[in-house]
Amino acid sequence: MSDLSREELDDIYAFAVQLGKDAGTMLMEAAQLRTGDSRAIQEQKEHVQKENAVDLVTETDENIEAFIKQQITSRYPSHAFVGEESYSKGASRDYLITPSPTWCVDPLDGTVNYIHLFPMFCVSIAFIHNNKPLIGVINAPFLNQFFSSCAGRGAFLNETQPLPLIRNPVPTMPGKAPSGCVFSCEWGKDRKDVPDGNLHRKVESFMNMAAEIGGRNGRGGMVHGVRCLGSATLDLAYVAMGSFDIWWEGGCWEWDVAAGIAILQEAGGLVTTANPPEDCDTAPIEDVRLGSRLYLAIRPAGPSATETGRQSQERTVREVWKRVRNLDYSRPGA
């Protein structure tokens, strides 16, 4: 597959932005239907229970994905399409994204939030080429927040405010990071009470990040705050905004993160793996692979007198790695 021209990419970007707006309107209308009329309750009763109580899916999900897929395939019939809903009905969760132009879509990220009408839900649309997320569009209609980016064109909130929000200059990472940082993480769906299982490893990691300096046998990170939103996509969007300094999570699929990674990288953020390497101080810090299911994101950072922005991000990555446990989220068949 050859490279795309600037004009082609800009054309795809404009299309993706309009698609995100239209899909967001569908999502908002579906949410509004559920407030103040009895039909809403009926719909809520019809939620299909999937693997467990945490994993619900709604008809809205499927309708919006069908709309997005139809729009894409009629406009760009040669492009591949990977959607959360169609994917999860398939036989496996193999990694399906090839170097060819591919759309990766989550029609409703933050499903639990949507069901309860907590505003942190969104449509997430990414365009990927040569395995790189080049375009990201995230529409959270209940928050009036629309995030978008295109490689080489910048990342924006509501199409006008460049990301990160604080940018003249962009602050460097705190000198004692993770201290001073807002740390975003998720409890997720894996709630098995198994000693040293993912739930216990996560909570041990959260504790290390939160506890006072000197606590936890020297691992205490005294982060400024711990936040859990229930949407990996919006976690990444808020890292791109600079609102969250650090996001650490395992278990996400590519549709949960593709658009957020595109926006965060375009804004100047760093995304690497959640799992600490053997030597946290010297291991190379590589850009995350989209299918890895393990993510550590650091917000955009500017230089200080003694470091480049990238150096301050990498220092933060190493300090996080020293405080977190390895998580076990392999791919089926991997």
Added chain:
Amino acid sequence: MSDLSREELDDIYAFAVQLGKDAGTMLMEAAQLRTGDSRAIQEQKEHVQKENAVDLVTETDENIEAFIKQQITSRYPSHAFVGEESYSKGASRDYLITPSPTWCVDPLDGTVNYIHLFPMFCVSIAFIHNNKPLIGVINAPFLNQFFSSCAGRGAFLNETQPLPLIRNPVPTMPGKAPSGCVFSCEWGKDRKDVPDGNLHRKVESFMNMAAEIGGRNGRGGMVHGVRCLGSATLDLAYVAMGSFDIWWEGGCWEWDVAAGIAILQEAGGLVTTANPPEDCDTAPIEDVRLGSRLYLAIRPAGPSATETGRQSQERTVREVWKRVRNLDYSRPGA
């Protein structure tokens, strides 16, 4: 102090709503100043560090409180005023609210969020009489969300949408609550790594609420999701909306919760103490005392075929109590 007439209360409500709008505009303008210009960074550097890294206060905080106090004292000179900023400069944190008409104000709740420009921050204004929060106004300008209530007049989002959002009928609490519930909680500022200290007790409680049914020696609650926003006021507002089913927290002061409690109670929610009694199954469930610092909030709930809404809320309170630990947050001098 005699009772207020309906007319007097309505007059105070209209005043409080306008005050919340004006203060929210000040807060939004201060936030916007920090994006995209260098003055913003300067201001950020000037944040005063209080007790520890988690407890920052900004000039904005003080300016907005001074504005609110000035407006109130010129309109209602006989009313008492208790504000977070003026309070924290005093000698103690004794409980100062008397049966007289009193305003209880947090000019900026979610200070950490505000500093990082994460949208979950707000102005919080409550009017209290005979120790009951009668009026609540919460303005979260970055979210475009304005919550308000007055005893006997209902609770609203953006002045038009009655709370809770889903209401024809209002759903009862899930039959296996806390399973099926969104559980909101906060890590807070108390990060001491002391065995059986508040941090450890909180995290043990979070784990019990999150873990699979049957896990944690039968305490596993398998909640639908765990959320941490970093704003007690907005936690309560989202319980009033019905977005969060359960909020459990210790350590808040009255200005953190007064407006949220007013709105939640007017919407039909229940607020009692966070700390489990000796017998969770039979202890009476009393309305929380405003100065208690220990809060368990349950969303508005309608009846089912077998329970009143209140019965389903009380059942949920007891199931939460069985899964959480006592927290140690006494008042200075209490």
